[in-house]
Amino acid sequence: MGGTPQAPLRVAVLDVPPGDADRLVEFLELRVDDRAGRLFFGRDGETIVLLFEDADASLPDELVGEYLVAVGLSDPVDDLGGGNGVSGSSGTRIAAAHEQALRALERAREQVAPDRGALVAFDEISRQGVLAFLARTDARAVAQATLAPLVEHDETSGSSLVETVRVWLEHGAQFDATAQQLGVHRHTVRSRIALAERLLGRDLSGFHARADLWAALLAVG
Numbered sequence: 388m389g390g391t392p393q394a395p396l397r398v399a400v401l402d403v404p405p406g407d408a409d410r411l412v413e414f415l416e417l418r419v420d421d422r423a424g425r426l427f428f429g430r431d432g433e434t435i436v437l438l439f440e441d442a443d444a445s446l447p448d449e450l451v452g453e454y455l456v457a458v459g460l461s462d463p464v465d466d467l468g469g470g471n472g473v474s475g476s477s478g479t480r481i482a483a484a485h486e487q488a489l490r491a492l493e494r495a496r497e498q499v500a501p502d503r504g505a506l507v508a509f510d511e512i513s514r515q516g517v518l519a520f521l522a523r524t525d526a527r528a529v530a531q532a533t534l535a536p537l538v539e540h541d542e543t544s545g546s547s548l549v550e551t552v553r554v555w556l557e558h559g560a561q562f563d564a565t566a567q568q569l570g571v572h573r574h575t576v577r578s579r580i581a582l583a584e585r586l587l588g589r590d591l592s593g594f595h596a597r598a599d600l601w602a603a604l605l606a607v608g
Contacts (some may be wrong), residue, residue: 392425395441395465398484400434400492401450401458411435411454418446434492436485451504459492460508461485530606533599536586548586549604551579556601560591 404411415428415435426446427438439446447458461484487509494512498505537548551569555576558564562580566573580591589596
């Protein structure tokens, strides 16, 4: 319902609030009337898709606060490729923004609680990189199993292997920088990393092993 907004615009996707769908639709219908073609919305199964001008960016926040729902927000679409409608190159760009909003919605759902909604913008995900996104999708159980030897050692021995490995990877596997942040000697860091390698059964001297371990750390949070 409503007209097509002009660029720059955004796409938002939100979950339909249980038992409150009619009130939400009425709210949006009023907004469509007020905005005279600057807002479009439609229901897609158990979600509602919004298309709105970037200048009206406060709308998703209002929905989160009022209906306690999860909302995913796309990056701005600055260029519709010369089209004024949702077709051709403009439709392709809007479709890409819709996909961004869906990915952001998945992350927002992780943050929703009974007493609060959640809004996640796609750029929050893209800033973390592809590896972070892949690690958060369906790898948590695998990641927990990967890190279990380190976690168990820390719990039984009072060591800090998980923290040391995390800081070491954050510093590009540099022992001196890691030691400085942790406040220990670099030889202590070397000993901890060597122990982590033995417990994991992995040689962490190569990029792929480090990347895999970093993805596991991202997945468990």
